[in-house]
Amino acid sequence: MKKKIIWSMTMIALVSIVFSMVLSGVVSYYDSLEIIKNSTMVESEYIRSGIEQQADYLSHISSAGYGTGAQSVRVTLVEADGSVSFDSVADVDSMENHGDRPEVAAAREKGTGESIRESETVNMQSYNYAVRMDDGRVLRLSVGMKTVFGSIERMVPWMVLCSVVILLFAVFLSTYRTKQIVAPINNIDLDHPMENDVYDELAPLFLRIEHQNETIQEKMEELNRKQNEFTAITENMREGFIVVDSRGDVLSYNTSAVRLLGVDGDTGHRHESVLTFNRSHDFREAVDSALSGTASERVTRIGTRSYNLIANPVMGESGVRGAVIVLLDVTEREESERMRREFTANVSHELKTPLTSISGYAEIIRNGLVRSEDIPRFAGNIYNETQRLITLVEDIIKLSQLDERAVELERTEADLHAIARDVAERLHSAAEQNGIHIEVFGGPAVVTGVPRILDEMIFNLADNAVKYSRAGGSVRITAGMQAGSAFIEVADDGIGIPERDRERVFERFYRVDKSRSKQIGGTGLGLSIVKHGAAFHNAHVALQSREGEGTTVRITF
DSSP states (O other): OOOHHHHHHHHHHHOOOOEHHHHHHHHHHHHHHHHHHHHHHHHHHOOOOHHHTTTTTHEEEEEEEETTTTOOOOEEEEEEOOOEEEESSOOGGGOOOTOOOOHHHHHHHHHHEEEEEEOOTTTTEEEEHHHHHHHHOOOOOOOOOOOOOHHHHHHHHHHHHHHHHHHHHHHHHHHHHHHHHHHHTOOOTTTSSOOSOGGGGGHHHHHHHHHHHHHHHHHHHHHHHHHHHHHHHHTTOEEEEEETTTTBEEEEEEEHHHHHOOTTTTTTTSSSSSGOOOOOOHHHHHHHHHTTOOOOEEEEEEEEEEEEEEEEEEETTTTEEEEEEEEEOHHHHHHHHHHHHHHHHHHHHHHHHHHHHHHHHHHHHHHOOGGGGGGGHHHHHHHHHHHHHHHHHHHHHHOOOHHHTTTOOOEEEEEEEHOOOOOOOOHHHHHHHHTTTEEEOOOOOOOOOOOHHHHHHHHHHHHHHTTSSSSTTTOOOOOOETTHHHHHHHHSSSHHHHGGGGGTTTTTTTOHHHHHHHHHHOOOOOHHHHHHHHHTOOOOOEEEETTTTEEEEEEEE
């Protein structure tokens, strides 16, 4: 803008100078011409009178220096036949007939005549004025003068000097004025354009900028809102989320991706390769597949965890613009699937055993292969196996209800210490038969829950402790409050649990010592019911055990 203003001002000054120079030359030319005309007319009358009064007047003209450089006026006397009888400059004998000259012909006809002819000298011309004398001869005076271009040429040096001065002044002035004009514009507050008091001519522009700012502000607020929503969603996702561009460089990711992939703080930054997150074969293959335009889904293991790796391409008009990678931790799902398969196999086995016994006893009786006095014993065996089968089915139903939280019993306040005393009393006879002493310690520990489920949980813990304790040992049930939370704890000094089995004892049908389990009976679902009952009451189960020394199970509500 500054350059345009300076250039415009300079061109205006230059054009003005040239125009002024031409106009001055033209005006000067016509002013000079008018002066020459007037002076020549006066001079011609003076010479004509002199010639008519004195015959030898022309000799005085020559001696006066007419036609020399000092006067630059040429006097010529033309006879009636057009021949030249006198000329103050040239030799009359060598001069041609002047009768056809325009000014001479006009003078003979009208009394006076004039003409302007170009001179042989560059940028020079002659003004010719002729007057008719009384005797018919014609007196002509010729005066040399500059042409229009000659007049302009004469002024060129001065005009050039003036032009340089004016141009320098114009450049300086335009630069100074440009700074004055631009300074307020440079200080415009574009954030609040309507508060600027600069030029009235800029008001429409400021109004448009104001509207544009409002539009931009709305768009930015909407963009920030969407960005915050996107961040809030992705940061609260348990799933890992990574967005990459077409080159595989990270554009965005959430903290779950960092956590699931175990990325260090020094790696996994934006605008770096996504392979800084993980370089495993499955991860690399999923990314490459997505960036080539093909979606993929696979289960991969990273460390000790299993993940469902989903990679989808992001398509644009020009092809693949990037990819979205989602990582889901499916370790629990895989574990649940494994446990479901084991549970199915165990249920089939546990159901098959009593059914096979019942079928065998019934077949023997039906075929009459048993003596009449043995029938009551066989019937008792069938009854016992049936009761075992019923207990097993009931336990499976309980677990299913706890799994699906389908228990619709009303929650009430229940004292864990009171339930523990009742359980100890019910197990007293079985404990005495095995030479085991069962005791209850602590005090009131009131929780809000389903008493039947709480009773089942404590009974299963105590029953297991009695079954797996050595003869002469003891089972200690403790209830109470600690740090504001109710707890129930069952401890024994039995055979203990090997370290490799401690994490699995709460699984369905899992038995540490299968040979001993067959001897002591049970369905293998007791501790699983404890675990699910605790989850139903939002309680925490903790197990401590030393092989050969005993086991302690504590439930904190």
